[in-house]
Amino acid sequence: MKHHNTAQTEPTANASRLFAPTSRILVVDADDDTRALYSQSYHLSGCHVVEASDGRDALAKALASPPSLVGTEVRLPLLSGYALCEILRRDRATAHVPILVVTAEARPAEMELARKAGADIVVAKPTTPDDILSLSRRLLDEVEELRGREAATKASADAQPEISEHAPAHRGERGRGMLVKAHARFATTTPPTPPRSLICPSCDSPLTYDRSHIGGVSDRQPEQWDYYTCVVCGAFQYRQRTRKLRLVDPVP
Numbered sequence: 107m108k109h110h111n112t113a114q115t116e117p118t119a120n121a122s123r124l125f126a127p128t129s130r131i132l133v134v135d136a137d138d139d140t141r142a143l144y145s146q147s148y149h150l151s152g153c154h155v156v157e158a159s160d161g162r163d164a165l166a167k168a169l170a171s172p173p174s175l176v177g178t179e180v181r182l183p184l185l186s187g188y189a190l191c192e193i194l195r196r197d198r199a200t201a202h203v204p205i206l207v208v209t210a211e212a213r214p215a216e217m218e219l220a221r222k223a224g225a226d227i228v229v230a231k232p233t234t235p236d237d238i239l240s241l242s243r244r245l246l247d248e249v250e251e252l253r254g255r256e257a258a259t260k261a262s263a264d265a266q267p268e269i270s271e272h273a274p275a276h277r278g279e280r281g282r283g284m285l286v287k288a289h290a291r292f293a294t295t296t297p298p299t300p301p302r303s304l305i306c307p308s309c310d311s312p313l314t315y316d317r318s319h320i321g322g323v324s325d326r327q328p329e330q331w332d333y334y335t336c337v338v339c340g341a342f343q344y345r346q347r348t349r350k351l352r353l354v355d356p357v358p
């Protein structure tokens with residue numbers, strides 16, 4: 107959908123220098139004017155921009171060289187934006203890539219469908235380039251924060267001496283021994299993060315939430331795995347941190 111109010115949609119000077127020079131943004135929209143508008147905004151903010159006018163081309167470009175962020179419409183030729191989100195979420199190379207959907211489908215049902223397909227943020231058109239840049243920056247900041255926590259956790263784990271689970275816990279080892287026990291996985295139906303409403307990637311049937319497993323390396327680094335059932339295809343596991351859904355027990 108084209109934007110006609112140029113007073114609201116032209117990028118401002120405040121939009122510049124918001125992004126790291128290594129940020130690579132994939133902009134996907136069938137409308138040439140809209141795609142050019144958003145691409146220009148990202149470019150002025152220091153990003154490298156890759157464009158696609160249909161879902162199939164967008165998927166090929168994303169899988170060939172995963173971008174820092176995908177900004178897409180859901181109304182796309184050849185492959186819809188919904189399907190694009192689902193495939194990107196299932197592929198290991200793009201499962202962590204944040205997805206911002208900016209769509210003319212402003213009805214709540216369509217916007218919720220985009221979220222279920224894997225979009226991190228869904229915004230209805232018309233919206234200003236500055237708003238798009240602000241939301242994109244927020245998503246990229248969240249990714250950087252997560253990577254920083256993961257790196258810190260790995261460095262901390264590498265620095266800790268290995269302790270046999272059969273050895274008695276001496277006074278100096280008590281903290282680590284308690285840490286391992288405290289964060290062993292346990293099952294619950296009332297997890298800290300509410301389970302998402304998901305659909306089966308194979309048959310498009312709604313998945314039924316069953317339970318969650320909670321774990322992690324520490325109370326600052328929790329992990330949550332949600333388990334779902336599809337009556338047609340079997341049992342699925344959804345990892346909250348990576349937003350990845352996988353089939354773990356197929357129906358014979």
